Amino acid sequence: MSGQITAYSDNPEVDRLVNELIGRVADKWTLLVIEALEEGGEQRFSALARAVPGISQKMLTQTLRQMERDGLVQRTVHPVVPPHVDYRLTDLGESLAAAFCGVWHWAEQNLQAVAAARAAYDARG
């Protein structure tokens, strides 16, 4: 195999599902939540809200629900008052974080290259 870059499926239906899944999972907030959970480990709702600057309560709830449904995070409710809810990455979630590491690394490495390309493009008009 020594799989080169083109490791994409040859099944159009699978391609469609994969694209759909990536679209769901590569969402801006999902990415940030994954990063927060990866860095901070298991933590509660309010901690996540602080760890992801700019996110609204609504979007955090929505994002966490989707991630839970997709099996990326585990939600644990401690039946106390006031309520205490913890979130942590599942193994599946961790594996996604690892997969995204490549993209993250690329972005870090090429921030300047992209900035330069934009400057050059804009300069030409």
Next chain:
Amino acid sequence: MSGQITAYSDNPEVDRLVNELIGRVADKWTLLVIEALEEGGEQRFSALARAVPGISQKMLTQTLRQMERDGLVQRTVHPVVPPHVDYRLTDLGESLAAAFCGVWHWAEQNLQAVAAARAAYDARG
């Protein structure tokens, strides 16, 4: 380096820029265009329109412009009538395609796991 998962920058400003860049680049159409160019090599506008099913002319143009500005694709205009324009991935674009390969692979590998997680979640209500 045998870099572990947490390779994220410790600089918040860089984090912000990286997130922004990923948000831009992880766009649904961008992903599909990258895949099409990766698989089909250099090709013209109309070929891409066929290679990316469901994309509108507007979105294809918009996506290609952004990718060009970000230095991901090179646009070559052949001054003939009728017009003939070719698009190809730059080295930067190829490197991004390679980086996304991990996510693509993850999605392929875990389609079923996600589907199962969803089914379980929905079953519980």
Next chain:
DNA sequence: CCGTATCCGCCTTGATACTG
């Protein structure tokens, strides 16, 4: 053939207020 321009519906998002 390869775009740009315009209009328009819809879906996402944010702000705010309220509940267990």
Next chain:
DNA sequence: CAGTATCAAGGCGGATACGG
């Protein structure tokens, strides 16, 4: 504390028509 409900606003994306 951890949500849900509601509403208004903005942007994304599609369809269409037209220009170089």
